[in-house]
Amino acid sequence: MRTPLIPIFFAILIASGIASCSSGSPNKNTKDKRPAVILSVEGYIVKPTLLVVTIQVSGTLLPFEETVLMPETGGRVVMINLPEGKLVKKGTVLVKLFDGELQAQLKKSQTQLQLAEQTEKRQRELLKVSGISQFDYDQTVFQVNSIKDDIDLLNVQIGKTELKAPFDGVIGLKNISAGAQVNSSTPLATIRMINRLKLDFSVPEKYSREIIPGKMLTFSVEGDSIKYTAVVMATEGGIESDTRNLKVRAVVDHVSRDLKPGAFARVELELGKHADALLVPTQSIIPQARNKKLIVARNGKAEFLIVSTGIRKAAFIEVLNGIHSGDTVVTTGIVFLKPKADLKFSKVIK
Numbered sequence: 001m002r003t004p005l006i007p008i009f010f011a012i013l014i015a016s017g018i019a020s021c022s023s024g025s026p027n028k029n030t031k032d033k034r035p036a037v038i039l040s041v042e043g044y045i046v047k048p049t050l051l052v053v054t055i056q057v058s059g060t061l062l063p064f065e066e067t068v069l070m071p072e073t074g075g076r077v078v079m080i081n082l083p084e085g086k087l088v089k090k091g092t093v094l095v096k097l098f099d100g101e102l103q104a105q106l107k108k109s110q111t112q113l114q115l116a117e118q119t120e121k122r123q124r125e126l127l128k129v130s131g132i133s134q135f136d137y138d139q140t141v142f143q144v145n146s147i148k149d150d151i152d153l154l155n156v157q158i159g160k161t162e163l164k165a166p167f168d169g170v171i172g173l174k175n176i177s178a179g180a181q182v183n184s185s186t187p188l189a190t191i192r193m194i195n196r197l198k199l200d201f202s203v204p205e206k207y208s209r210e211i212i213p214g215k216m217l218t219f220s221v222e223g224d225s226i227k228y229t230a231v232v233m234a235t236e237g238g239i240e241s242d243t244r245n246l247k248v249r250a251v252v253d254h255v256s257r258d259l260k261p262g263a264f265a266r267v268e269l270e271l272g273k274h275a276d277a278l279l280v281p282t283q284s285i286i287p288q289a290r291n292k293k294l295i296v297a298r299n300g301k302a303e304f305l306i307v308s309t310g311i312r313k314a315a316f317i318e319v320l321n322g323i324h325s326g327d328t329v330v331t332t333g334i335v336f337l338k339p340k341a342d343l344k345f346s347k348v349i350k
Contacts, residue, residue: 041333043297043348044281048325051277051318052270053311059201059219059265064251065167065193066261071097072160074183082174082189088165095176095188097161106154113147120144169193197252197259199230201267202245210271211235211248219265224258278323279316284331285309295330295337296323302330302341 075097082094120140126132172190176182199219203211215232230250239246252259286293291306307322323329328348330337337343 040344040346041337042331043328043345044284044331045348045350046278046280046319046323046325046327046329047350048276049279051274051279051311051313053272053274054268054270055203055207057201057203057267057269059199059267061221061252061259061261061263061265062198062200063169063192063194063261064196064198065169066190067166067169068190069094069163069188070186071095071163071182071184071188073097073157075099075161075181077176077178077180077182080174080176080178082171084171084173084189087168087170088191090165090167092165093162094165094171095163097182099158099161102154102158102161106151106158109147109151109154113144113151116140116144116147163188165191167191167193168195192261194261195255197255197261198233199250199252199265199267200247201250201265202240202243202247203269205239205244205246207269207271208235208239208246211246211269215269217250217267217269219267221259221263221265226256226258228252228256228259229254274311274318277310278319278325279313280319280323280329281331282312282315282317284329284334285317286334294319294323295334297328297330297343297345300343302337302339302343304339 077095078098079096080094081088081092088094120137123132123137123140127134127137169191170193172192174189176186176188182188211232213232213234217230217232218227219230220227230252233249233251235249236247280294284294285307286295286304292309294305294307295302296305297303305322308320310318310320312318328345330343331349
């Protein structure tokens, strides 16, 4: 007779639990209706600002002129005038090859010319009195001219045994010594013009229209805080298909001792100025999959606006549309805000 009482006991416990839950729910709803907490955030008042549009790219300093010195002909080196690291003037004889055989041929041809000219002089007098035919005289004149041509050829060949400086420049490290046997492909040394330098760099395709000959730019080199200037000399004829960059060459006329050919350079180009640009702190931009947003205070509440951005600086970014001068942009706590949320500013930067 005790068995039927057990199900009745459990039914009473379940009913009591449901009743207690029902009686507790009003208290829970009362707690949910507490007033929402207003977040304290910081803001920035947007105002028109002068924005200088600049880009920074990497470049390389190069000699304005650079040539590997090689002889025009082969032979034995009999004289070397390659002062390493020193300046030489244009036309200075740097290397001399043996030309003894050519000098002997030249002397022989000069003697033959003297004899031929004396013969031509005598025959000219005989021709006046019909003592010789015109044909014989013409043959003598031809011989004189032929010997002169041989002398000119020998002088050219002798000139090839002398290697002269093609321009004013500094000699690099020499690769030969006196007595060495060289040919037309033997590199003797390098000469560089360093009183002027070239600066080569590349800019992205979207800035290519801004780069024109005569444009001024500034640059600096590693380990030197001084800003140097250069002038754009020329650009490549087209955009590189693999990098989508435009190659640019500038000229550095005022060369310092600290500027060395081959050095890495940080180039800064000014591409324009925006007089009334609207800048906001970079942390106020909310990036999304398809657009960017800002939170602006309107009547004390948070309003989310879709904006377009332009030039990015170190701490600020240009906003092209969506906001106006005088708007207060939220800069902190943006991840916790929701549309139409009440705003309380702890700090506003003007």
